Amino acid sequence: MKITTPTLLLDKQKAIRNIRRMADKARQNGVRLRPHFKTHQSAQVGEWFREFGVEAITVSSVRMANYFANHGWNDIMVAFPANVLEIEMINELASRIKLHLIAVNQETIELLAQQLRHPVQLSLKIDTGYRRTGILATNYAELDQMVQKIREQDKMHFSGFVVHDGHTYKQNDVYAIQTIYNTSVYQLHMLRERYKSKFPNLQLSIGDTPSCSIIETLRGVDEIRPGNFVFYDLTQQRIGSCSFDDIAVCMACPVVAKHPERSEIILYGGSVHFSKDVILQEDASEAYGRVVELSGSGWSAPLEGIEVVSLSQEHGVVKATPEQFKKYQIGDLMGVLPVHSCLTANLMQGYLTTEGERLEHLMGVPPQELVS
Amino acid sequence: MKITTPTLLLDKQKAIRNIRRMADKARQNGVRLRPHFKTHQSAQVGEWFREFGVEAITVSSVRMANYFANHGWNDIMVAFPANVLEIEMINELASRIKLHLIAVNQETIELLAQQLRHPVQLSLKIDTGYRRTGILATNYAELDQMVQKIREQDKMHFSGFVVHDGHTYKQNDVYAIQTIYNTSVYQLHMLRERYKSKFPNLQLSIGDTPSCSIIETLRGVDEIRPGNFVFYDLTQQRIGSCSFDDIAVCMACPVVAKHPERSEIILYGGSVHFSKDVILQEDASEAYGRVVELSGSGWSAPLEGIEVVSLSQEHGVVKATPEQFKKYQIGDLMGVLPVHSCLTANLMQGYLTTEGERLEHLMGVPPQELVS
Structure with missing residues (x-):
């Protein structure tokens, strides 16, 4: 499935692994x-x-x-x-x-x-x-x-x-x-x-x-x-609830501009997609999302030297080292782990699984279909 | 129309007055x-x-x-x-x-x-x-x-x-x-x-x-x-773009709890309704919304001594002076001017005008109806 606009990817296997782990723990604890x-x-x-x-x-x-x-x-x-x-x-x-x-x-x-x-x-x-x-x-x-x-x-x-x-x-x-x-x-x-x-x-x-x-x-x-x-999400990873590898959702955002003079990349993906949640990182810097490498079947761990540093309504600003900067071209998709998956999912109104299936979200369901 | 959940009210007369003012200015300036x-x-x-x-x-x-x-x-x-x-x-x-x-x-x-x-x-x-x-x-x-x-x-x-x-x-x-x-x-x-x-x-x-x-x-x-x-919205009022009276949208939120020991009121109305934008006020305090009095035909100027001090996913926390606190009862609706009207409207997916008309918002329109 061709992605052309900001899209929330969902790795079904990771989500099921997360569910299994919690269900096992509940059973073991009675x-x-x-x-x-x-x-x-x-x-x-x-x-x-x-x-x-x-x-x-x-x-x-x-x-x-x-x-x-x-x-x-x-x-x-x-x-x-x-x-x-x-x-x-x-x-x-x-x-x-x-x-x-x-x-x-x-x-x-x-x-x-x-x-x-x-x-x-x-x-x-x-x-x-x-x-x-x-x-x-x-x-x-x-x-x-x-x-x-x-x-x-x-x-x-x-x-x-x-x-x-x-x-x-x-x-x-x-x-x-x-x-x-x-x-x-x-x-x-x-x-x-x-x-x-x-x-x-x-x-x-x-x-x-x-x-x-x-x-x-x-x-x-x-x-x-x-x-x-x-x-899970970046907030939970920071708390210690999960590893980066447990995060089962990832935004895919089109790259629309590059600014070499300040090593910034502009994404189509803003606060109407991510929400405005921010995470205070260990080094006290703020991040609105961590960049990962997208592959056909999922995504990598967060990359070093590149992250989302601000969001406006539709724009995301990514700061990168010169090395990371040169890897991205206009028209590429960039993967971004969300700070708060509940709010991102609420805004995105649906999912695309890494297996290519579209899943619904209540916010994308028309009101008349909610009536039983 | 009976309001039972967080609802974005729209004062059509104020919006039209805002449009007229800007259209007049454009015409006068050519x-x-x-x-x-x-x-x-x-x-x-x-x-x-x-x-x-x-x-x-x-x-x-x-x-x-x-x-x-x-x-x-x-x-x-x-x-x-x-x-x-x-x-x-x-x-x-x-x-x-x-x-x-x-x-x-x-x-x-x-x-x-x-x-x-x-x-x-x-x-x-x-x-x-x-x-x-x-x-x-x-x-x-x-x-x-x-x-x-x-x-x-x-x-x-x-x-x-x-x-x-x-x-x-x-x-x-x-x-x-x-x-x-x-x-x-x-x-x-x-x-x-x-x-x-x-x-x-x-x-x-x-x-x-x-x-x-x-x-x-x-x-x-x-x-x-x-x-x-x-x-307009609280952000624009703070910048100086408008008066409080020009703000044409207002959230109506059910009061669901009261905490007299800390003079806080809990609203049904959180970051999935308002977004997480915050405004730094003149006294350096942060507000997530200003409380107004709702009437049949609209709302008042912001009240003193009562404001939204934090938001979680569905909850809004309102801090009030004892005097303001006692005015609100469980099951009342509280009016709240939003910090950032664009993001609030994007989340609310529709409007209820003060004249009782329901208006649509793109985010509430099912995808298939967007195809021409």
């Missing part, structure tokens, strides 16, 4: 893998998880839940504070799949109680340190009231506690990540103890790709919900 | 307004320009040119270094509209010379200071060769010189922007002098919204190509 599908948002990529026994998934929006429900998934957690304004679609989904919602406050539980027409699983989101959202694990007054409120409702089944330790993304030290994980597990156990007499089957669920990738022994939880691991 | 449509990427918004006499437009990709060609525009400049890999669609477009391409190097001219089957207008992109791409205005050796090469081709009509002074985006001083403009015009005039004996009708075209908004007397050029001005 935890359920409920992968987050917000990274790939693709019905076809979703299918690859089935052969590893995955039956339950995580998504980040009701719309995404609807998309995957329409593709045969019937145990879906929307890992985002329940948005009561979407009650109509929530009810529609709850009527046909096992739908899990997340609450972070009493108001939402009350609004759901008034408006739910079909039963849902409800978990409480606990903030164990990230401080984005969730109830503090020590806020017993609020937790007790929320749990009591759920207990009174016949349309809500209290299923347990979920955590997303997003602060692992700021680390690049295995001990820091282990400490974050241990802290969360400790806090979750305290909560389970508190409520287990009334709810003997409470589930504990954690979510971030760094913890799930880096920590070998995932003790103390029932479920893990990583998402990014299916593709 | 320059052609060739607006850049990459900001709105909408067939319907494009129609609003017609009543102001706009017949020629600018786009940033061949795909976008095709979209607007299919909606009746037949004089289109692709203001991006010509991507020779897309020669097939370039030829198809050149067969049915007046297509303008941009060259920044000899290689592209040679590749086009070999492959063009229909005539195109070709402009040379000049770098007058931004240093992203373009030929330096003093690089006569290269310019002479390029001009000579174009002259030898019957499928290329040399139409003139284009500049995009993207470095105005780093300024917030009218004199700095005036100096950038004057420098560009001076360099463009030198070039026109050099080649006018052989090409008596060369056109000079400049492009950025800050110059076109801030400078009252646009002397010395034939054409202006601003784009962002149709909507």
Whole structure:
């Protein structure tokens, strides 16, 4: 297939290897893998998880839940504070799949109680340190009231506690990540103890790709919900979650200009393709992408002396050593590993596998086809 | 129309007022307004320009040119270094509209010379200071060769010189922007002098919204190509291109959580909706969006003591004074002015006007409908 515009390549074998590694780890640790599908948002990529026994998934929006429900998934957690304004679609989904919602406050539980027409699983989101959202694990007054409120409702089944330790993304030290994980597990156990007499089957669920990738022994939880691991990216490599060779997606961008006087190459590929995420490298320089050599069947490790140093809406600026500079000609394709694969995939709206197959992404699916 | 998920509101009256102001300025200065449509990427918004006499437009990709060609525009400049890999669609477009391409190097001219089957207008992109791409205005050796090469081709009509002074985006001083403009015009005039004996009708075209908004007397050029001005945004307000009241788009985001202990509100609205652009405010604080009060017919000026302080994939974190904090409840909609309207519109894939009309955006149009 001839590539003429910025295209997101997907190495299916690497993605499947990433899925297998995480599924093996989950099985060995006796935890359920409920992968987050917000990274790939693709019905076809979703299918690859089935052969590893995955039956339950995580998504980040009701719309995404609807998309995957329409593709045969019937145990879906929307890992985002329940948005009561979407009650109509929530009810529609709850009527046909096992739908899990997340609450972070009493108001939402009350609004759901008034408006739910079909039963849902409800978990409480606990903030164990990230401080984005969730109830503090020590806020017993609020937790007790929320749990009591759920207990009174016949349309809500209290299923347990979920955590997303997003602060692992700021680390690049295995001990820091282990400490974050241990802290969360400790806090979750305290909560389970508190409520287990009334709810003997409470589930504990954690979510971030760094913890799930880096920590070998995932003790103390029932479920893990990583998402990014299916593709990984430069951010995860920097954290230590993966090697460069595990990164399963790569942008192919046409070379449209060369500036020998400053050894810069201009790509067709900008912030509308990559997103604007940036990575701070070990030497404190910033990169918007690392350049790799494309081959017929995939791509190389990142090259030294050449990287994406800035992005505007459609342009990418690549700085190169004179040696790297002279290798590229106008009309060539340059391979670039993305800083944040979730956002790049969200913008690119589809994939081209290294085997030549086109795969869809929710953002490229017309709205009318999303309605079941 | 009931809003249940993050939605990009568009105040049609403000957008039309912005278009009118720019069209009036162009007419008073005797320059052609060739607006850049990459900001709105909408067939319907494009129609609003017609009543102001706009017949020629600018786009940033061949795909976008095709979209607007299919909606009746037949004089289109692709203001991006010509991507020779897309020669097939370039030829198809050149067969049915007046297509303008941009060259920044000899290689592209040679590749086009070999492959063009229909005539195109070709402009040379000049770098007058931004240093992203373009030929330096003093690089006569290269310019002479390029001009000579174009002259030898019957499928290329040399139409003139284009500049995009993207470095105005780093300024917030009218004199700095005036100096950038004057420098560009001076360099463009030198070039026109050099080649006018052989090409008596060369056109000079400049492009950025800050110059076109801030400078009252646009002397010395034939054409202006601003784009962002149709909507404006917080970045342009900070530069001085517009007032807050000129910003014609606003996100409406559901409130999903409140954290009184740190006076933070969580919105359904993250980097997949806004993009990750950030603005450095006068007090050196960073903002990812400014909060406004939504009314039935539009929105207020930005509120003090409340703003979007961080974004993750689907979450927006709003920091508020206790006074502002208590005004918002779970399930409310919060209005947020975007930092960069082009990228927000590109992600949102469509608009809801304050009059209740849904408008399309190229990114929300299924690929098969783009084929003419």
